[in-house]
Amino acid sequence: MKNNIRNLIFFSLAFGSFFQLAHASDAKINAGMLQSVWYSSISISGNDQIRIFGAIQNHSSTTFSGTAVLYIDKKEGPKIPFVSKPDTLEEISGAWSALEGSHSMQFRIEDASISTSSLLSAESKEASISVNKVVTVEDITKNVTEVAVNTVNTIDTVANSLADKVESMKNPAISGNLIKAFHISGTESAKEVKSTNVAVQDVKYQDAGTTTKLDALSTKSKAKGEATVFGSIAGSQIGGYIYNAVLSALALILRNWKIAVAVIALLLVMRLFRRKKE
Numbered sequence: 558m559k560n561n562i563r564n565l566i567f568f569s570l571a572f573g574s575f576f577q578l579a580h581a582s583d584a585k586i587n588a589g590m591l592q593s594v595w596y597s598s599i600s601i602s603g604n605d606q607i608r609i610f611g612a613i614q615n616h617s618s619t620t621f622s623g624t625a626v627l628y629i630d631k632k633e634g635p636k637i638p639f640v641s642k643p644d645t646l647e648e649i650s651g652a653w654s655a656l657e658g659s660h661s662m663q664f665r666i667e668d669a670s671i672s673t674s675s676l677l678s679a680e681s682k683e684a685s686i687s688v689n690k691v692v693t694v695e696d697i698t699k700n701v702t703e704v705a706v707n708t709v710n711t712i713d714t715v716a717n718s719l720a721d722k723v724e725s726m727k728n729p730a731i732s733g734n735l736i737k738a739f740h741i742s743g744t745e746s747a748k749e750v751k752s753t754n755v756a757v758q759d760v761k762y763q764d765a766g767t768t769t770k771l772d773a774l775s776t777k778s779k780a781k782g783e784a785t786v787f788g789s790i791a792g793s794q795i796g797g798y799i800y801n802a803v804l805s806a807l808a809l810i811l812r813n814w815k816i817a818v819a820v821i822a823l824l825l826v827m828r829l830f831r832r833k834k835e
Contacts, residue, residue: 584675586671586675586676588614588615588616588619589614590612590664590679591612591681593682594682594684596609601686601688602690602691603691604654605655606652608650608651611625611627613639613647614645614647615644621670622640622670623666624666628661628663629660629661630660631661634653635652637651649664656688660686660687661684663680663683663684664680666680716812726804727804
């Protein structure tokens with residue numbers, strides 16, 4: 558009976574001690590990982606070598622150690638061993654070669670000498686970081702080329718449209734004959750026709766490969782013959798040819814504007830070279 562009582566007392570004391578130790582191990586201490594994460598540079602581009610910072614604060618009377626692990630995009634990264642002493646703020650940092658795009662960063666305390674559940678916080682908040690794209694010479698060349706091609710295509714479209722409009726302004730096809738030799742009008746009186754002699758002759762002109770003969774009037778106009786002679790070169794037709802030729806040249810320049818620009822640029826360079834030489 559006495560032995561049973563003694564065993565019961567021993568068991569009670571042992572259980573109580575274990576409960577106190579377990580409770581003590583779960584007791585919170587005023588220490589843990591700070592929630593903030595910061596970086597060695599504000600503006601970050603791809604391939605930059607930067608450091609990711611965090612900190613462990615300890616306002617307790619307990620010294621503990623462990624490893625702070627930096628998780629990048631939820632994947633384990635640099636491991637930083639630490640020792641946190643009472644009333645200290647321990648800075649931790651890990652190196653990272655920046656990659657273009659958006660990423661997440663987080664510190665976690667692992668392999669600590671005390672239970673991480675006893676800390677106020679065993680991990681930081683997950684922070685986001687955006688890394689700019691590196692602008693290379695190839696990128697600049699590509700962008701400039703694309704802009705240049707698009708610009709040239711736009712100018713080509715506008716130039717061809719203008720050339721079509723210019724060509725539409727041409728006069729209709731002008732007849733090939735250059736001499737409007739004679740015009741007979743029944744409204745002119747015989748008195749208005751000069752009675753001077755005009756040598757009888759044949760007037761010939763070439764029109765589209767066909768030779769045409771025009772008979773000149775007789776030496777004297779007849780009394781009631783109402784005739785007017787217009788034997789001048791058709792100046793209006795020549796003007797029409799020049800007008801159409803100018804429009805054709807302008808349309809040709811518009812359709813070949815790149816050559817025109819190159820020629821103008823070459824002339825400007827030659828002019829500048831001559832000035833420097835003088």
